[in-house]
Amino acid sequence: MNDNCGYTALTYRIAFASLQGMGVDLARKLLDVVGSEEQFFAMNEKDLRQLTHGRSKIYSDNYRRDCLQRALKEEAFVREHGIAVTYFTDDNYPHRLIEAPDAPAMIYTLGKCDLESRHVISVVGTRHATQYGIRFCETLIGELSQRLPDLVVVSGLAYGIDIAAHRAALKHGVPTVAVLPRGLNHIYPSMHRPDAVAIAKHGGMLLTDYTSQDEVQKSNFLARNRIVAALSDCTVVVESAGSGGALVTASLAMSYNRDVMALPGRCGDEYSAGCNKLIATNKAALITGADDLMAAMRWESAQKEPKPLDLFPDLTKEEQAVVDVIRDRGEIHINALADALHLPVYKLMSVLVELDCKNVIATLPGCRYTVV
Numbered sequence: 001m002n003d004n005c006g007y008t009a010l011t012y013r014i015a016f017a018s019l020q021g022m023g024v025d026l027a028r029k030l031l032d033v034v035g036s037e038e039q040f041f042a043m044n045e046k047d048l049r050q051l052t053h054g055r056s057k058i059y060s061d062n063y064r065r066d067c068l069q070r071a072l073k074e075e076a077f078v079r080e081h082g083i084a085v086t087y088f089t090d091d092n093y094p095h096r097l098i099e100a101p102d103a104p105a106m107i108y109t110l111g112k113c114d115l116e117s118r119h120v121i122s123v124v125g126t127r128h129a130t131q132y133g134i135r136f137c138e139t140l141i142g143e144l145s146q147r148l149p150d151l152v153v154v155s156g157l158a159y160g161i162d163i164a165a166h167r168a169a170l171k172h173g174v175p176t177v178a179v180l181p182r183g184l185n186h187i188y189p190s191m192h193r194p195d196a197v198a199i200a201k202h203g204g205m206l207l208t209d210y211t212s213q214d215e216v217q218k219s220n221f222l223a224r225n226r227i228v229a230a231l232s233d234c235t236v237v238v239e240s241a242g243s244g245g246a247l248v249t250a251s252l253a254m255s256y257n258r259d260v261m262a263l264p265g266r267c268g269d270e271y272s273a274g275c276n277k278l279i280a281t282n283k284a285a286l287i288t289g290a291d292d293l294m295a296a297m298r299w300e301s302a303q304k305e306p307k308p309l310d311l312f313p314d315l316t317k318e319e320q321a322v323v324d325v326i327r328d329r330g331e332i333h334i335n336a337l338a339d340a341l342h343l344p345v346y347k348l349m350s351v352l353v354e355l356d357c358k359n360v361i362a363t364l365p366g367c368r369y370t371v372v
Contacts, residue, residue, distance in 0.1 A: 007068060008075065012037040013087050015071035017106035018211060019058045024088045024103040041068060074211045083184055084109045096120070100230035100256050104209035107227075108184055111200035113152060113175045115231065119299060122154040122232035122253075124225075124246040125161025125239040126271045131364075133239035133271070136263055137164040138171075140236070143290035145172040147301040152177060154231050156224060157192050161238045161246070166195055169204070170357050176204040179227045181220040185212035194350035198357060222248055229253040234297055236287060237262040240274030247274050250284060259296060261287040313358045322351050323360060327371045334367045 016027065016037040033052050034040045040048070045061045048054070057063050078085055086093050088105050094115040097103050123141070125133055144151050153169040155162040157178040169176035178199050180188065184206060187193040200206055209227065210220065225248050229235055235253040237260065240246040250260045262284035265272020278284035285296050294301065315323065325340050326332055334352070338345045352369060355361045361369050 005068075005072075007038075007041075007072070009038075010085065011068065011071045011075050012041060013106065014074050014085070014211070015064075015067040016040060017087065017104070018067055018071065018074075018214075021056070021058070022105050023101075024098065024105055025101055027088060027105045040064075070211070070213050074213060077185070077212050078108065081184070082110070094231060096232070097227065097230045100226060102226055103230060104227070107207055107209050108211070109205050109207045110184055111203075111205035113177055113203060113205035114150070115152070115177070115205075117150045117152045117175075119148045119150055119297075120152045120154060120232045121293070122228045122235045122249070123161065123165035124155060124228060124235060124237055124249045126241060126244060126246060126274075127158055127160040127162075128241075128271055129160035129164055129239055130271060132265070133161055133263070134164045134363075136238055137161060138168045140287075140290055140293070141165065141168040141174060142172050144293070145169075145174045147290060147294065148299065149302055151175075154179065154228055156181070156228055156245075157187070157189075157196060158221075158245075159189060159192075163192055163195060164363075165238075166199060166204075167353075167356060167363060170195075170198055170202055170353070171359060173202075175202075177231065178204070178206050179224050179231070180206060180208040181210070181224045182208065182216050183210045183212035183214055184208055188216075190346075191349065193346070194353040197350065198353045202357060221245060225249040226252050229258060230256055232258060234259040234261060234293065236260075236293070237275055237278060237284065239263065239265065239271045240278075241271055242273045242277065244274065247278070250278060254283060260284040261293060261296060263287055313360060315355075315358075315360070318351055319355055319360075322348070322355060323371060326361060326369055331364065331368055331370045334369065337369065 041064050045059055048059045086107050141153060152175050153165055154177045155165045166176050176199055178196060182188055187196045196206055225245055229249050229252040235250055237246050237250050253260050262275035262278040264279055264286055265275055279286050287293055325337060338348050356363055359372055362372050364370060
């Protein structure tokens with residue numbers, strides 16, 4: 001493979017990072033042998049296999065040529081949409097993430113967030129969150145926001161506890177990182193797109209190791225949990241059944257020598273079974289609030305300048321109309337609210353997220369809303 005069709009250093013990096021099975025460990029081993037990403041793609045298949053003693057399809061001439069073509073398209077995509085590309089050899093590659101043996105060779109991000117912050121926690125849990133779990137997310141992140149000015153909250157933008165953690169962080173002015181199971185060309189679930197926009201807009205970040213051309217696989221959802229766990233000093237499992245993604249994240253965090261904490265629940269509650277088991281088997285410390293986490297992590301409280309309470313926030317006409325309907329009903333489901341305002345749900349969601357950030361409304365379980 002000697003043809004160079006205008007490939008840049010970034011093209012080679014994107015292509016190299018997208019090779020099947022590529023992670024930081026394999027990348028280092030291959031580069032130690034071949035010398036550079038460009039050289040990996042320049043060598044012919046026979047010489048490359050002999051040099052690396054490799055049998056994988058990643059050494060195939062056709063496979064590597066296809067990777068380069070896809071990388072050209074991806075390079076154009078990230079440049080067009082202002083997506084930051086961070087390679088594992090870059091100085092700004094997150095230091096916590098690089099410590100994980102299965103860390104991705106490249107990450108793609110939208111938004112500005114300090115991943116090197118002194119205090120980073122991940123909050124994960126079931127998609128079937130109860131009011132108990134949602135309220136705990138709100139309370140925990142609210143209390144920590146007053147004691148840790150440099151707090152960052154990481155989660156996966158999924159239904160349930162994940163989105164509750166992101167929304168609590170947005171509400172309390174805490175930067176939050178959403179780790180996605182696919183490329184930045186598509187937000188999943190689509191219902192959370194307004195939240196994703198708010199995260200990137202309000203000091204947070206959308207992060208993925210997938211390109212816009214990668215197909216969505218079921219394995220992506222578990223694979224992204226390694227990044228959620230690795231980016232954080234402590235993983236907090238709020239609610240979980242006896243099995244599920246949150247427990248996988250907890251297990252990964254333990255394998256990275258990170259702290260794990262779990263919210264206890266009543267015996268017999270389906271979505272507390274996983275947390276109770278983590279605590280009972282000494283795989284997680286019990287957490288009931290910010291004090292438990294601060295003590296376990298030996299973090300000291302820092303005085304944070306109180307945020308002045310805006311009793312009369314400026315609202316757009318559209319926002320005011322939404323508030324008026326919610327106040328009139330007292331509590332309303334999003335579908336009923338959309339009908340009352342003659343707005344599509346996807347457009348209404350973006351308004352609701354902004355109102356939540358302004359602390360004008362509160363999100364209740366079951367996609368219901370009320371005025372604060």
